[in-house]
Amino acid sequence: MAFGVCCRDLFTYATLLVSFVVGSNAIDVFLEWNVALEDSDNIRPVIVINGMFPGPLINVTTNDVVHVNVFNNMDEPLLFTWHGIQQRLNSWQDGVSGTNCPILPGTNWTYVFQVKDQIGSFFYYPSINFQKAAGGFGPIRVNNRDVIAVPFPKPEAEFDLLIGDWSYDDYKRTRSMLGTHQMTNVGISNVILMNGKGPYGHPLSKASESFTVTRGKTYRFRISNVGNALSFNFKIQNHLMVLVETEGSYTNQITLDSLDVHIGQSYSVLVTMNQDEADYYIIAAAKLIPLVFGQSFAGVGILHYSNSDARVTGPLPIGPHPYDLEFSVNQAKSVRWNLTTGAARPNPQGSFNIQNVTLSQTFILQGSMEEIQGLPRYTVNNVSYYTVDTPLKLADNFGNGGSGVYQLDAFPLDSVNDKAAYGISVVTGTHRGWAEFVFKNNMDVIDSWHLDGYGFFVVGFGKGDWTPDLRKTSYNLFDPVVRSTVQVYPRGWTAVYAFLDNPGMWNLRSQLLKHWYLGQELYIRVHDDDPDPAKERPPPDNLLLCGIFDHSKAPANSPVPFPAP
Template structure:
């Protein structure tokens, strides 16, 4: 999880042992064995699905410009697919990974090689299972170093550490989900949060399960932070130490100092930390943010930042985390995130919009005679709860297979209403279907995501596959198309792949649809995705020879 960084020569330990990066672009080969392993946390042992027997899984280390081949062999009892979260996969949706969107899953006993190029990206991303709730244990970091000779646009760190935040259930996660689904209700919440798979000493029976990093006084460290939790946005802070945010979602930002960060599921954040305090042991802590009237697992995961030479008997101090419902901190923190926007790293914000989309985010209830209350909870965009197909959408699109999906997803909700007014608890029936939107190649798109008070307001982190986008505006209440666009930041808005729609508010994003294929758009809270809070875009091929979807690989898993 840690690496020394002397000058600009980087040596890493990956799953294949010692890897040296030559000056030119290279081919990086990794092998992922999906296997079940018995793991114990907090005095509860259970079999979990892992990659190479590790939890979290191995870190992928590459350089910008590399070609990556990752062979995945499935030895588990579940079907499997892996998503390389934030990798743009230009023309190559076959390597994107979401089950039944760009590929059918890898069945037990079978293999598939994800083959893709890392082009025009550098920074911290991650990978995770993209089927069922298996990403609870099947996930890891994906670190892209800059091209040789290209320095970071911030002070060179002495050493780097990856921190992956997760959740732990004492029971089998898939059993927990099935139980909730059968009742038509949310499944039981997790029993602990974790840092690099370890809950930390604030939990009873934590034994040796605490992640620690050792630092030396006067040196600067880079933390690559990933929220791999299934359902919780998290605050994170280090006792006594400020952090300087320098990157989110593998895009450099204007640096700013903060006592705490907010990170939603699916997001990554790079921070610099200076070891400039009195030598000692300091807790690093992560705890959920929830400003809606909903129950969550509010337990705090903790790791330790320890100065060299300090004995383990020295008691650590706890950081000041924002209150769990501190909306003001959340909005203020996100407002500070801005693209670096330099000549080398420009913010190419679309100024003219070809297609305006307005999607409402809401909950609903449909009839379910076998469920506990005779109804089941659903989630929807524009009152449509997405139904997963049995044939992957990209295959249906590429091979022109009829009857798999419809391209009639509405650009705006069927019936406008006071989206964030009093809670609406009646007439919550929701349409269902495999309906997606079609977008012309190279057109510019503005999408406004509007939270609603159907049952309850709530924050939703939305992830768009195949693209980064610019977060040009956000606000609380109902989006006003006459007034709010005038307040947009079109100069240096933050660029990312996953964005939080604030509780009872809206977020506007812009992107250029220059990557042909079928690309998933979904809430990154696993609970809501399972309830249907998702859709996809079919981006048409362009006129050029290099502007169409590549042919599928020969080992693409069959449906």
């Protein structure tokens, strides 16, 4: 299986049809995916899409409508989520357990979503059953419309680079041991893959990733951390990078020797090929992993100049020490929003100033690992999310306030339960209000938080405890970058602002897969009965039913208000 591309003018591995939408510049993009678990070069079977690992590129332009018909050829239920795609007014297509019934084995279902007013680098992956540990991920590019200027010259070419830690353990075996006292020694990271390929020179790598370039040309690398447990530092030997974009936002263009990328994050960098004709290492060195004989635990690829006839040799170039978190924090603070350029729209990204917004809510969310009923779980404010068979979105829409599936606002927003417990965590987000989220990390790993449905303003990082006074001394309210995934350093805090103008049921979660699977998540219910100015779209015509709304399992004379089939 090879890394593959499917874009607006290619038909490899997928059916792609286009038709103009009346009254707009958008087009409909139709994709057909066959998803299966197949043998691979990566020690164990992987989840492939149309035979590809990683899966095909979704290459679209802002405002396009994407139709993805997913055929589930696996032996268990499946869902895909579209990481960073905001699903305006349409959480029905979010593809997580709280919004969608799964696609059952041997069946298919079509997602329909619009990449509304977005540009940038994103990716997709399976969201349930710990399946992301087995692959199934792929890149998403959302391009500017031609009438919107891009704030840098057009590169010679663009490369998608999906990088992530990988375990040789079968994901089903790992899944069966999670939440038990045996989980410490399962699912550990054995290698870091680049586009599904092992490190250059690794004894078990049958192939490694390589990019062929021309001297004097500039290329755009879209880098995503699709891993499960590890942040990494990205570096190209002897080449500097210019940071230009992250998760839908153009950034101030800063020149970097290396770049920290945390789980779930995506960046675009420009690299000019200004070195001698030769081959050079591309390195993704894991954070918080000890050096062995002076070498990092790393994914390794090759940058190959087209006229080079010399293979790269020697030790990997040295980047920041894997335990140098001060470097990482300072770099994170330097990633700022470009206030002078447009993005999905022609008006400048910074035309909306957040310096004087009035906060309507503050969510203080503490991530930690605790024991519940004698077994390890991950929690938010000492509550470990308990996944139920009925998606919360179904219960919310058809069940008159939840149908007993969940209790709204039972979750502790700004305090920590005395004793860790399970809960179906759903909280109210004030529609069209400004929310402040403060993520606190009580663990010794770099955590990573993602909010579906929104981009948020990353306003601050800090060590130790968070207090309201830090808003005056430690926040950047002038040009904070907008993104959907943010890191939280060990024993530290990160603060973000979000304008909750997108009605729906939205998942807020740790992107560390073990944390997410074992309960470090909750849902934000953003709702307004007034249809003006915005109301979420009605359920799609192909809506799947399950849980208490599964007609095939409904008892006679059921009191549950089932929707019409």
